[in-house]
Amino acid sequence: MKVLVAVKRVIDYNVKIRVKPDHSDVDLTNVKMAMNPFCEIAVEEAVRLKEKGVASEVVAVTVGPKAAQEQLRTALALGADRAIHVESDERVESLGAAKALAKLVEEEQPGLVILGKQAIDTDNNQTGQMLAALTGLPQGTFASEVVISGDGADGKLQVTREIDGGLQTVELSLPAIVTTDLRLNEPRYAKLPDIMKAKKKPLDVKSPADLGVEVATRTKLLRVEPPAERQGGIKVGSVDELVDKLKNEAKVIS
Amino acid sequence: MSILVLAEHHDGALAGATAHVVAAAKAIGGDIDVLVAGEGVAAIAEAAAKLDGVNRVRVADNAAYAHQLAEPMSALINELAGDYSHVLAAASTTGKNVLPRVAALRDVAQISEIIAVESPDTFKRPIYAGNAIATVQSDDALKVITVRTTGFDACPDRGSEGGSAGVEAVDFVADNSQSTFIKEELAQSDRPELGAAKVVISGGRGMGNGDNFKLLEGIADKLGAAVGASRAAVDAGFVPNDMQVGQTGKIVAPELYIAVGISGAIQHLAGMKDSKVIVAINKDEEAPIFQVADYGLVADLFEALPELEQKL
Ligand SMILES: Cc1cc2nc3c(=O)[nH]c(=O)nc-3n(C[C@H](O)[C@H](O)[C@H](O)COP(=O)(O)OP(=O)(O)OC[C@H]3O[C@@H](n4cnc5c(N)ncnc54)[C@H](O)[C@@H]3O)c2cc1C
Ligand SMILES: Nc1ncnc2c1ncn2[C@@H]1O[C@H](COP(=O)(O)O)[C@@H](O)[C@H]1O
Numbered sequence: 001m002k003v004l005v006a007v008k009r010v011i012d013y014n015v016k017i018r019v020k021p022d023h024s025d026v027d028l029t030n031v032k033m034a035m036n037p038f039c040e041i042a043v044e045e046a047v048r049l050k051e052k053g054v055a056s057e058v059v060a061v062t063v064g065p066k067a068a069q070e071q072l073r074t075a076l077a078l079g080a081d082r083a084i085h086v087e088s089d090e091r092v093e094s095l096g097a098a099k100a101l102a103k104l105v106e107e108e109q110p111g112l113v114i115l116g117k118q119a120i121d122t123d124n125n126q127t128g129q130m131l132a133a134l135t136g137l138p139q140g141t142f143a144s145e146v147v148i149s150g151d152g153a154d155g156k157l158q159v160t161r162e163i164d165g166g167l168q169t170v171e172l173s174l175p176a177i178v179t180t181d182l183r184l185n186e187p188r189y190a191k192l193p194d195i196m197k198a199k200k201k202p203l204d205v206k207s208p209a210d211l212g213v214e215v216a217t218r219t220k221l222l223r224v225e226p227p228a229e230r231q232g233g234i235k236v237g238s239v240d241e242l243v244d245k246l247k248n249e250a251k252v253i254s
Numbered sequence: 255m256s257i258l259v260l261a262e263h264h265d266g267a268l269a270g271a272t273a274h275v276v277a278a279a280k281a282i283g284g285d286i287d288v289l290v291a292g293e294g295v296a297a298i299a300e301a302a303a304k305l306d307g308v309n310r311v312r313v314a315d316n317a318a319y320a321h322q323l324a325e326p327m328s329a330l331i332n333e334l335a336g337d338y339s340h341v342l343a344a345a346s347t348t349g350k351n352v353l354p355r356v357a358a359l360r361d362v363a364q365i366s367e368i369i370a371v372e373s374p375d376t377f378k379r380p381i382y383a384g385n386a387i388a389t390v391q392s393d394d395a396l397k398v399i400t401v402r403t404t405g406f407d408a409c410p411d412r413g414s415e416g417g418s419a420g421v422e423a424v425d426f427v428a429d430n431s432q433s434t435f436i437k438e439e440l441a442q443s444d445r446p447e448l449g450a451a452k453v454v455i456s457g458g459r460g461m462g463n464g465d466n467f468k469l470l471e472g473i474a475d476k477l478g479a480a481v482g483a484s485r486a487a488v489d490a491g492f493v494p495n496d497m498q499v500g501q502t503g504k505i506v507a508p509e510l511y512i513a514v515g516i517s518g519a520i521q522h523l524a525g526m527k528d529s530k531v532i533v534a535i536n537k538d539e540e541a542p543i544f545q546v547a548d549y550g551l552v553a554d555l556f557e558a559l560p561e562l563e564q565k566l
Contacts, residue, residue, distance in 0.1 A: 016520060017382045026386050094354070095363050118502060122381055124366050129324065129354035138432035139324050141351050144495065158436065162495045163347040164449075164504070165264060169436040170323065176432075182502060183489060219363045222376065223389040230527060233548035235539075239561040242533065242551050250531045250548065252453070252510040253477060253566070 001111030001151055001174075003046040003055040006101055006131075007039040007075050009068040010121040019226045026121075026224060035071045038116025040078075041180040044187040045146060046114050047079035054148050055112070057081050061104055063097045063215060065089050069203065076198035077190035083203040088215050093122060096208075096215030098130035103211040105135050110175060111155060117142050117179040128179035138172040142181040148174075255284030255374055258312075258334060260343035260352070261302050263292060268301040270450045271344035273408035276305050278401040279342055280409060281371035285309045287338075289424075291330055293320040303418040304411045314424040321435040322348050326428035328355035333426045335360055335396055339374070345400040345505075353400055362394035369405030383501040383524035403449060404507035404528060441496050448499070451480035453510045454526070456499055457492070458484035460515020460536065460555055464492040469559040470514060476566045482506065482526075484516045500525035515555050518543025535559070 011017060012032040020027045035043075049055035060075035062068045063086040072083035086100045105113060118125040132139035140146070140159030144167065147158040155174035160167055162181045190198075208215045236242045246253045257279045262269040272288070279286045288302045291314040299313045312334065318326045331352070335341055341356060343349030345367045357364035369387070370378035376391045377399065412418070448454060455470050455477070467481065474481050482504070483497040499506055501524035511529035516522060518534070518541055526532070527546050534547035537554050544550040551558060 011382070013521070017385050019386050026382060093363065095358065095361075098358060120383065120501070122366075123383065123501065124364070125350050126354035126357070126364050126366060129351065130358035130364075132324070133328060133355040133358035139351075139355070141324070142347060161347075163438075164496060166438065166440040166494060166496045168321070168438045170321075171434045171436050173432050181495075182485060183495065217363070218393060219365065220391040220393070221388060222391050224381075225387050225389075227380070227384055227387055227527075230532075230546050231548075232545065233532070233550060235544070235550045235552060239551070239553075239558055239565055242549055243562070243565050245549050246510070246531070246533070250510075252531050 001055055002057045002059065002108060003049055004105065004108060004110040004113045005042050005046045005058060005060050005075065005080065006113070006115040006127065007043065007060055007062050007071050008036045008116070008119050009033055009062065009064055009071045010036045010119055013037055013120055019224050023223050023225060025221065033067070035074050036116050036119050038118055038180050040187040041182070041184050042114040042116050043075045043078050043080060044185045045180060048185065049148070050079065059084060059108060059110070061101065062086070063088060063092050063100045072203055073198050074190060076201040077195040078188065082201055085203060085205045086208060086211065086215070087205055088208055090216040092215045093217040093219065094124045094126035095130055096217060098127050098134055099213040100208060100211055100215050101131050102134035103213055105131070112157070112174065112176060112178065114178045114180065117181055128177050132177040137175055137177050139177045140170060140172055141179045143178050144181050144183045146178055146184065255282065255339045256337060257282060257284050257286050257340040257342060258338045259286060259288045260331065260341070260349065261288050261290040261298065262344045262346055262348060263290065263295065263298045266294070266297065268298045270408065271346055271403045272302065273305055274403035274406045275342050275344050275401045276307055277406040277409040278368065278371060279340070280307045281406065282340055282374050284339065287312055289314065289331065289334065291319040291327060292322065293317050299421050300418070303421055306410050306412045306416065308419040311419050311421045312424050313421060314426065316427050318427050318430060322352070323430065323433050323435060324351045324355050325433050326430040327352045328359060329428035330426055331356045332359040334424065338396065340397045340399060342399050342401055345402050349400045353398055357398035360396050360398065362396050362398055363392060364398045364400070365390060365392060366400050367402040368399055369402050383520050384527065385520065402505055404505055441494050445474060446478065446480045448480045448482055448497070448504050448506055452508050453477045453479035454482050454506050454508045455479045455512040455514065456482035456484065456516060457487055457514050458516030459486035459490065461487060461492060467493055472563040473559065473566065476563065484522050513543050514559065516543055517541050518546065
C-alpha cells in the first residue's frame, strides 16, 4: 500500500513571532523555518508503517514556495521514498492545499493519506478534513493510534481519536485520510548519512496549473495585530499572601 | 442573512458551548436556526429552542447521526446549507472534525476559531498560537465558521415567559458505509467541564506523577475548579488527553487560572492567557509563566499545595 504524507513548511515552533509594523502580516524575514510538528508525526507514522511492511512506498508532498523543498528533503531523510513539490509563491491556505492534494491522490492512488491535524502558523485545522471531502474518503482526525488490517478492498483502519471528552475509536474503509495528534508517536531525528542519501531521492516539481487547480487563498487578510499584552504581575512571598491577594485584591475567591 | 448553528451535545444534554455559538451568530445578525443531529435528541432540541435569539430548531434524529461521525454529519449539513449565508459550530473536536468537510463540499474556505465578529463577512481570529490576531474577510457566498467559545459570552435562555422556537424535523438520512463507531472512553468527573469552569487549576511536568494530581484535586474541590494539565503532563501519562490546555488542547478563559509546575511555553500560554487572573506556582523564578502571572509564588509545589488547600 502506498502512503501519501502532506508536510507544510512553517515557522519553527520555538520562535516567538513579531507582527510587521504596517500590520499587514507576521514578519517572517530571517525567522527559522521548519516542518510543522504535526507533519513530523505524520512522516514518522508513515515510515513506521513501511518498516512494519504495511506500506510499500511513502511519498511526501508539499504545496508552497521553492524553499519548502527543504522540508521535503527532511521527509526524505526521515525515510520517505520520494517527494512531490507543488510550487506556488502565493499565499496558500487549507482549501487550496487540499485541492492540490486531492489531485495528487487521484494520480497516485494511495491506500492512506496522513496529514498533521493543524499547521501551527494559521492554526487552521482543516486540510485533512477538506481533502477527505474532496476525495470522498472517510477521515480519522486527531489520531493517537492507527491500526491497519487487511489490504486493498478489504482493508480497514481503526483510528483512536483524541476528542474533548477523552478518546473515540472509529473504523474506516480504505483508502482513508488520517490527521495526527501529538501522542500518535515520537518522531525520530534524521541521521547525517540519511540526510546525504535524501539528496539523491527523487523530487518532482509540479505547478498548480499542471494539476489543474487554483491554490491561492480567496480569504482576504485585512490586518494582523499583536494580542493584548498582559500587565506584568507581582511575586507573592507566601501562601498566606497569595490567599489574601486572591480574596481581597483580585476578589476571585471568597 | 440566515445562519445555521450546529448544536453541540453530549450524554443527552445540550452542551454549554452552543449558547456561545448562538451569541456569535447574533453578533453576525439575521435569522438563526439551530441544527440538532443525533439519535434520541428530542430533549436536546427542546433545550436549544429555549435559547434566546433562536428562530427555529431543525432536528435530524436518526441512528445515522448517533456518534456525530464526520461523513454523515457533513453530508447532512451540506444538504441544508443552501438555505443559509453562514454555518457556525463550536471549535470543539466535533466542530473541527465536521465543518471543514462541509466547507470543502461547498467549495468555500473555512474561517477557524473566530473570537470576534467585525461585520457579517469580517472576523477576528488568533493565529500563531495566539501571538497574533488576524482580521480576515471572506467573499464566499457561504461562510463556514468555527467559534472559539471563550470569545463570546453565552446567550441567555428566553426565560419562563419567553416561549420556545419552533422545532421541525429534517428527513434527510445520510448513507455512510465508510466509517463505523467502535467505542468511546470518556473521562468521568464530577468537576465542572474545563471550558466552562470559573476556576481552573492545572498541573505540569513538575507534578512528577499522576498520583500527585490529588494535590490539585483537593484544592479544586474547595474552589469548585476544573483540573487541567500541560502537554508534558499528558504525554508523560500523568493524566488523560482531555485535560490538556493549550494551542492544540483546550482553550480556557476562567476568572482564575492556577498553573502549578508549568514552565509557560507559548503553546501552553495560547490556551490560558485570556484568563482574568493568573496564578503561577513554580520553583524556578525564571520560569516564563511568571511573565503572564498576576500573582507568582516561587515555591516547591509539594510544600505550597498542601498549605494552600488548608488555608482556603
Ligand atoms: C506542536 C506543539 C503543540 C503543543 N501544544 C501544547 C499544548 O496544547 N499545551 C501545552 O501545555 N503544551 C503544548 N506543547 C508543549 C510545550 O511546548 C511545552 O513542552 C509544554 O507546555 C511543557 O509542559 P510543562 O510546562 O509541564 O513542562 P516543563 O517545561 O518541563 O516545565 C516544568 C516546570 O515545573 C517546574 N517544577 C518542577 N518541579 C517543581 C516543584 N517541585 N515545584 C514547583 N515547580 C516545579 C519547573 O521549574 C518547570 O518550570 C506543544 C508543543 C508542540 C511542539
Ligand atoms: N501547503 C501545504 N502543503 C502540504 N500540506 C499541507 C499544506 N497545508 C496544510 N497541509 C497539511 O495539513 C495539515 C493541517 O494543516 P491546516 O489544516 O492548514 O492547519 C498540515 O499539518 C499538513 O499535513
